Amino acid sequence: MFGNDAELYTGGLKVKVSITVNGKTHDSDVEPRTLLVHYIREAVGLTGTNVGCDTSSCGACTIHMNGEAVKSCTILAVQADGARVTTIEGLAKDGVMHPMQTAFMENHGLQCGYCTPGMVMAAVGLLNENPKPTEEEVRMGLEGNLCRCTGYHNIVKSVLAAASAK
Numbered sequence: 001m002f003g004n005d006a007e008l009y010t011g012g013l014k015v016k017v018s019i020t021v022n023g024k025t026h027d028s029d030v031e032p033r034t035l036l037v038h039y040i041r042e043a044v045g046l047t048g049t050n051v052g053c054d055t056s057s058c059g060a061c062t063i064h065m066n067g068e069a070v071k072s073c074t075i076l077a078v079q080a081d082g083a084r085v086t087t088i089e090g091l092a093k094d095g096v097m098h099p100m101q102t103a104f105m106e107n108h109g110l111q112c113g114y115c116t117p118g119m120v121m122a123a124v125g126l127l128n129e130n131p132k133p134t135e136e137e138v139r140m141g142l143e144g145n146l147c148r149c150t151g152y153h154n155i156v157k158s159v160l161a162a163a164s165a166k
Contacts, residue, residue: 022090069125
């Protein structure tokens, strides 16, 4: 009777956004309700940022926006218009892994890997704010990111190793 529910909700309205992702500017027309995580995955085509819970509880979608670690499922793409976004794919430079990525690999900070991109991005954000955290500060700093596999021991070990490598 009413046609496409999405069209009914948005009235078919699209909004132009310009978001710089990993150094490359992307100009797109998006529905106002498009979450940044879906924009990154679908419009930009970068699938390292995972959708875990859609409620901001798990942190699998953590990215950096304008230098700050944020959960991309809590931000609309229109709110990110003009922003600089870094995803897990943008951490490595010239084929060299970021020290946090290396630390996760060397310290077995992952198992299934689903939470790892968000965990790494949150950990990088943590070290940007606190370059030499204690074990307790790492645990507190990552409490918004869930891992159902590791028990966090090797994740914390990885973050501390990356901090000491700086």
